[in-house]
Amino acid sequence: MAARPRGPHGVTGAGAAGASRADWRLLLFSWAALPAALVAALLVGAVMMAAFGANPIYGYQALVQGAFGSSYALGTTAVKAAPLLLVAVGICIAFRANVFNIGGEGQIAMGGLASAAMALAFGNLPSVVLIPLVLLAGAAGGAVWGAIPGAFKAYFNVNEILSTIMLNLVAVQLMNYLLAGPMVDRSAFSTGGLIPETKLLSPNSWLPIIVPGTQLHLGVPLAVLVAIAVYLLLWRTSFGFRIRAVGLSVPAATYAGMPVKRTVTLAMTLSGAMCGLAGALLVFGSLSHRLVTDGSLTGFTGSAGFNGIVVALFGGLNPLYAIVSAFLFGGLVVGGNSLQVATGVPPDLVTTLIGLAVVFIVSLEYLRRRARSRALALAQSVPVKAPGAPPAAGAPPAAGDPPATLVDGGSA
Amino acid sequence: MTQFFTQAVLTATIASGIALATPFLLASLGETIGQRSGVINLGLDGIMLLSAFTSYYVALSTGNLGLAALAGVGVGFVMGVATAFISVTLKAEQGISGIGVYLFGLGLSDLLFVKLVGTPLPIASLPPFRIPLLADVPILGPMFFQQTVIVYFAFLLVPVVTFVLNRTTYGMKIKAAGENPAAADSLGVSVARIRWSAVLIGCSLAGLAGTSLLLYDGIFQQNLTQSEGFIAVALVYFGAWTAVGVMGGSLLYGLVAAVVLAWKALGIIPLSASDLAATAPAVLTVLALLWVGRRFRQPAVLGKPYERGE
Numbered sequence: 013m014a015a016r017p018r019g020p021h022g023v024t025g026a027g028a029a030g031a032s033r034a035d036w037r038l039l040l041f042s043w044a045a046l047p048a049a050l051v052a053a054l055l056v057g058a059v060m061m062a063a064f065g066a067n068p069i070y071g072y073q074a075l076v077q078g079a080f081g082s083s084y085a086l087g088t089t090a091v092k093a094a095p096l097l098l099v100a101v102g103i104c105i106a107f108r109a110n111v112f113n114i115g116g117e118g119q120i121a122m123g124g125l126a127s128a129a130m131a132l133a134f135g136n137l138p139s140v141v142l143i144p145l146v147l148l149a150g151a152a153g154g155a156v157w158g159a160i161p162g163a164f165k166a167y168f169n170v171n172e173i174l175s176t177i178m179l180n181l182v183a184v185q186l187m188n189y190l191l192a193g194p195m196v197d198r199s200a201f202s203t204g205g206l207i208p209e210t211k212l213l214s215p216n217s218w219l220p221i222i223v224p225g226t227q228l229h230l231g232v233p234l235a236v237l238v239a240i241a242v243y244l245l246l247w248r249t250s251f252g253f254r255i256r257a258v259g260l261s262v263p264a265a266t267y268a269g270m271p272v273k274r275t276v277t278l279a280m281t282l283s284g285a286m287c288g289l290a291g292a293l294l295v296f297g298s299l300s301h302r303l304v305t306d307g308s309l310t311g312f313t314g315s316a317g318f319n320g321i322v323v324a325l326f327g328g329l330n331p332l333y334a335i336v337s338a339f340l341f342g343g344l345v346v347g348g349n350s351l352q353v354a355t356g357v358p359p360d361l362v363t364t365l366i367g368l369a370v371v372f373i374v375s376l377e378y379l380r381r382r383a384r385s386r387a388l389a390l391a392q393s394v395p396v397k398a399p400g401a402p403p404a405a406g407a408p409p410a411a412g413d414p415p416a417t418l419v420d421g422g423s424a
Numbered sequence: 425m426t427q428f429f430t431q432a433v434l435t436a437t438i439a440s441g442i443a444l445a446t447p448f449l450l451a452s453l454g455e456t457i458g459q460r461s462g463v464i465n466l467g468l469d470g471i472m473l474l475s476a477f478t479s480y481y482v483a484l485s486t487g488n489l490g491l492a493a494l495a496g497v498g499v500g501f502v503m504g505v506a507t508a509f510i511s512v513t514l515k516a517e518q519g520i521s522g523i524g525v526y527l528f529g530l531g532l533s534d535l536l537f538v539k540l541v542g543t544p545l546p547i548a549s550l551p552p553f554r555i556p557l558l559a560d561v562p563i564l565g566p567m568f569f570q571q572t573v574i575v576y577f578a579f580l581l582v583p584v585v586t587f588v589l590n591r592t593t594y595g596m597k598i599k600a601a602g603e604n605p606a607a608a609d610s611l612g613v614s615v616a617r618i619r620w621s622a623v624l625i626g627c628s629l630a631g632l633a634g635t636s637l638l639l640y641d642g643i644f645q646q647n648l649t650q651s652e653g654f655i656a657v658a659l660v661y662f663g664a665w666t667a668v669g670v671m672g673g674s675l676l677y678g679l680v681a682a683v684v685l686a687w688k689a690l691g692i693i694p695l696s697a698s699d700l701a702a703t704a705p706a707v708l709t710v711l712a713l714l715w716v717g718r719r720f721r722q723p724a725v726l727g728k729p730y731e732r733g734e
Binding site for chain 2: 060064112114164168169170171173174175177178179180181182185186188189192193308310315318319321322325357358360361362363364365366367368369370371373374375377378379
């Protein structure tokens, strides 16, 4: 099994080798589909801005300027991108095992809570000890919240989409409970603040700024390192091989003697840990250095649990590509605020466009699949028909291929 | 605790529980029809948000609640066209496209709210409709028969959906499309057309669910649904893909929410612990999923696009 990173959706060698007639179409759909989806979404955004009486060119200029225009802007974008990257990496792990983790929001919240609790309890420890400790606590909190749906799917056939949604709801209530009672900052109430938040966390736990004059903190290189590590894990270790094998075919993995159930559970645990780590980054890399919410999950996560899915998709479910993709989407989120300042269009526009982009990608995916199976048919000169195979399985699964069907409701 | 177990409080709690269950019921009944045909729609929450905002805007500018409800259903239908096109015609990965539709609805509903309304103003509330005679029955009357029209409609849909799914040709075709589309296709049933219609019905009902939520709250705000659309999807599993089961799940959610609200108001549980108590339905649902996962089987090709010749 080859271990090279492949195209965003994994161009297979077999497909590219043979038929030159279909080659261009294959390449076009593999490499141009993602940018095309983004451009299409941005065009719709331009129409919407115009409908609100704003100048789209001016708006997008402000967005790009606000996201990438100065070293400070770049730092802010990187800081926004780091949690997105970690969530995306977690999503990659789960998706590769053919588990659809949409519990990122809850896992982030649990990670944030666990790490904040750690900092509240051991605030006196020196930074060198405390920072790794809070990050580990965050990862552990998220891991627990990922392990539950993972084990439920593996051992009890519970659809992970539903269990993760439910655990998101449990997490937000737990967060509200803890931030209204045990972990609340009493002094803030006395000064009239009614936002549920912890007290200022020990400065020893703050992620140090590594480029003076910007917000760029230690969490950013850490997230990149984690992404590289997970890439190596998935494509250079036997555990990663098992995850991908289980994701591609449960019967084949079972036949090969792999512990399918344990692998699914561990993949979700690891996925949750990544999201939990993102939660810790959101707390200790924030400007306020508190865990703050407005009573909803989004209030703390900024929808990172959902946006991370989009980042992972744009990164072709490959942690290395996700680094680029996270930076892009981090910029979109940061630039959304500049867009509002310049044109008066609220940053919700960015959320809308991200949603549209997702819809466009998955819609284009069908055309891409069709082009690919045609290319393969020409290359092999045999009709591509695998009886009983899912629609995408026109070819023998290659290392870089995403699982044929990502949502395979409760059939682990 | 004693002040909770008085007739007046219990009656009011159950009545509000039924009202709170209604958005769940409408959305999950629609999702049941869609899932039975083999299409999972995770964008429900986004559709509900868009419909709720549209209803709010129409109610605010015309004052006509009937028109507002119609607009809400209309938006649901339009989103249904988009969903069916993506999921059925373009055969997209439904779990992911649903997240896309959700984010789209979440963003656009707030975008429009901020740009078109700005300052939130309450709208007229939907007056309860007292069913003649029945509304005057002691205890039962105030519980069941002094609700709004939407509540009656939602609960009347339960037998209707049960009948359509089990006793009509259309229902059989829906189930065939979700269980064995190739067989349905070989008998001349257009799987695509059946799924399109099921998705359109489902999304229209989701639109009405958004409207009913808005009319209950009387005001729109960012992320009004608070993931209720996602819960509705879970309730379909909870109810094992039957209308009656889905009703049971919706009532559980509504009643627990009403009890928590009542306890909070009566001071039985401290304000902070009410958040903890509010996790009860979600925890119960997860536990129920453990059971459903073993006892019941989901539609065989749920979430899988149908392609001829495979």
